Amino acid sequence: MIEDKPPRRGFRPVYLFLAIPYAVWVWPPFYNRVSPELLGIPFFYWWQMLGIFITALCIVPVYRWQEGQKGGGRK
């Protein structure tokens, strides 16, 4: 009998960064509005475009943490 689940290494708080992008979009009533406008662009649009940058930036700390783990001898 093979236990095929990958080994669990406990919860790492750094992975919470990956939940932030989903939080940006999970509640439409928050961003479904016109004001405040930015350079004439309604909030609905510039907020979501900002969300793309937030998404990319939130992956960076997790990436760096994983790289650090490799240096630390694991794997």
Place this chain on the structure above:
Amino acid sequence: MSISPVTIIVFALLFAAVALLGLLGSRWRAGDLSQLSEWGLGGRSFGTLITWFLLGGDLYTAYTFIAVPALMFGAGATGFFAVPYAALMYPLLFLAFPRLWSVASRHGYITAADFVRGRFGHRGLALAIAVTGLVAVMPYIALQLVGMQVVIAALGLDWTVTLPLLGSVSLPLLAAFFVLAAFTYTSGLRGTALIAVAKDLLVYITVLAAIIIIPAELGGYAKVFAAVPPQQLLLAPAPDHNLGAGFAYVTLALGSLLALFLYPHSVTGILSSSSRHVIRRNAIVLPAYSVALALIALLGYMAVASGVNRMPEYAAGFKSFGNNFAVPALFLHMFPHWFAGLAFAAIAIGAMMPASIMAIACGNLFTRNIYKEFIAPDCTPQTEARMAKIVAFMAKLGALFFVLELQTTYAIQLQLLGGIWICQTVPAVLLALYVRLDPRALLAGWAAGVGLGTWMVASLGFKSSTYPLHIAGWTIPCYAAVSALAVNLVLSVVLTWVLKATTGMQTTDSTMAEDYV
């Protein structure tokens, strides 16, 4: 509609140059192209930069560049769901898909169905995944050809030839088809990757110019947004006891992003990278394309503000292609002649490149998971590669036939269904990277999800994929892929539990936990 010869000449020159690049691709980092992993995965050799171009070109297709602004143009804010979709897929890519790369490279898997075959040892489930992929990606190829048709029409190239079986065929479309078929056949994924670089550079130039020049001519972004009908500028407010358009918006993004990387052409793009680190790094840099996509979506509003749909010179185009003509008309109206040529070349090449990788993915899937699995189990690697090349050609021919003989609306409807079907492979492919459910349960869940999803869209007359659920007095408008997936998941989990209790777990898993990291 009179088109400047300058536009056509710039378009033709760029198109020819890029086609040549694709044909020369076989010599680039040349490998033994009689091997399937060399032809169909570029020898798993692409580094961070090439993968960035390849996946970027693969995920953001010409059809996207035409259809997303068309949706904004016609329906307003709802069309912007492409932005959360194109952003939120990256945390998922970062977390899950390096695992797929690792297990695939360790076991020599070329397709998602290969992985399912190895992970579950169940031929039926692997076949279901392969067929889902094939059926979902075919109309996608057809839509790339539709994108090409729109460009050809915008250029006013209305020469046709009459062919047996096909009837009257646009000559430029036929030429583009043969270029596509030729470089795919000879160069495989290497040619596609080279074209991706050229295509993306053209796309970025076009987008940059468009977001600077067009709003400036229209009097600024405030004017552009002011031209949008107020009721379309935001999602419709939710009525009582209804979760409203906001919920539909979020589920559309969620269902689309879950499906995206499970499409055969995405899997091909991911597995062709040279290491799992390439995928992780790309999850950080690929959102650059999402920014471009958001700006492209706004082109739909610029088209509204420019009033191209009311100009007599574009009436014929709108009549033939509907809202899909909004962006080409905007380019013709706003850009200098030579630059319109460049922009159209970007779209046309942006159709060729994903069509090529989709056809390659079809070739890989059919050969590995149907031909080798069921028809000729002991075929040589050379036969395997040759078979894939032939299938890739047939897939494109099928798409061409589809576009010419059937109405475009069928391709659009099938593509809509395709997204829903692909989403039903989440438990057997994506989830299987972490948890192994019982293959029989997964097959039942998949069948239920596909059936239910198809039924929901059919009951909406294939016009929409947002099916309103009625639960406890509430109306919940939900993307059918997501509600079908929920049923699929619950069924898969419950049946696994039941089967485990009654017949014991099937353990024919040829992968091990270490294979995934």
